[in-house]
Amino acid sequence: MRAESIRTTTELLRQADAVLVGAGSGLSSAAGYNHYHHNTVFEENFHDFEKAYGIQSLFQGFYYVYSKPEQQWGFYSRYIRFMEEAPVGQPYIDLLEILREKEYFILTTNCDIQVPKVFPEERTCQFQGDFRYFQCSQPCHDKLYENHGLVEDMLKSMNGLEVPSELIPRCPVCGWKMVPWVQDSTFLQGEAWKIAYRRYENFVRKNQDKKLLLLELGVGDMTPSVIKLPFWKMADKFPETFLVTVNLAKESSPEHLKGKSLAVCEDLSLFLHELKENM
Structure with missing residues (x-):
């Protein structure tokens, strides 16, 4: 199953004009930094x-x-x-190699500094903040x-x-x-946040009529309104857009996206490593 998913995703990446990654906590867990469980x-x-x-x-x-x-x-x-x-986790390094030659953007709910250690700021939106900063409460x-x-x-x-x-x-x-x-009840969605979110919106607007590949990596159900639901909407609405979801816990793509999505239930670290080797 993984081999077939790797082949399909590799071909989708090669054909894509742009790649939008939605990175959830599962990506950091795959890197060895599970913030939610005892380890x-x-x-x-x-x-x-x-x-x-x-x-x-x-x-x-x-x-x-x-x-x-x-x-x-x-x-x-x-x-x-x-x-x-914390050293950069291998899945993040592999993801960078996969995307290096592509037009790409990273939307993430992770705040654990892994994303900014790897990807340039102009290609990211840290939707729920960044632990490197304080704000007035x-x-x-x-x-x-x-x-x-x-x-x-x-x-x-x-x-x-x-x-x-x-x-x-x-x-x-x-x-x-x-x-x-x-992110909490006092979270400052100020100018820095708005600038990052506009980068995300501009990327989507620029590529919505192109061959856009959506990669949903390790996204759970805690905040579906940030990545999961918008990705479903884009895959449904944009004519040339395809969605690939990768999650260890469960396959996740809605019935109405059959033919425009691929749900993969695999270890993210293994999946990204093999995908990198296959590129």
Whole structure:
């Protein structure tokens, strides 16, 4: 089955004028960075938080209700540094090689810094933010703050698993607390976000009447309105567009897209590696 899917996808890539990739959390999981489940990476890097708070995954650690903000920022700072220092996963490297000679764009719901480590900013839209930045939690103004130095200071001064109160990031305008720039009820869809989203819209507009290949990689059901449903709509609406979905958990393409879609249930890391070798 995989061999046939590889051959079909290879031919679709060769024929495509442009490729739009929708990258979900499954792509990072295939790279070894599963943010939603307990695994070896979590045990090796966050065993002390697991022991102290019973946290079982990176995702749970981020949204855990800590007793004090000093504890919360202890986890935030460790989590951000972990993602900064994490090597680029092989599936991302393979994907770059697959796309290198094509007109392409990456739309992703991932915030874990893997995409910007590999792909140029002008070819990406990080729809749900990027852990490299902080924002005001109100937010009182439209600005993102690069956080490497702030995270460095917090980590250097940590007392056990807690950050000193005076180092908890505060908004320089209103004095309210800062938060990582990732999707939640306070998420800043400001100018930086709008510029990235316009890049995505412009790419779609430019290629909607061409042979456009949609590659949905590791997209689950948590936020279907970002990648999954728009991709279904484009595959249905645009005459020369074809959709390929690859997911380890299940095949996913609607009945009305028969003949314009291919649903593949495979390990993404193996699929992308073999696809790269076949190009």
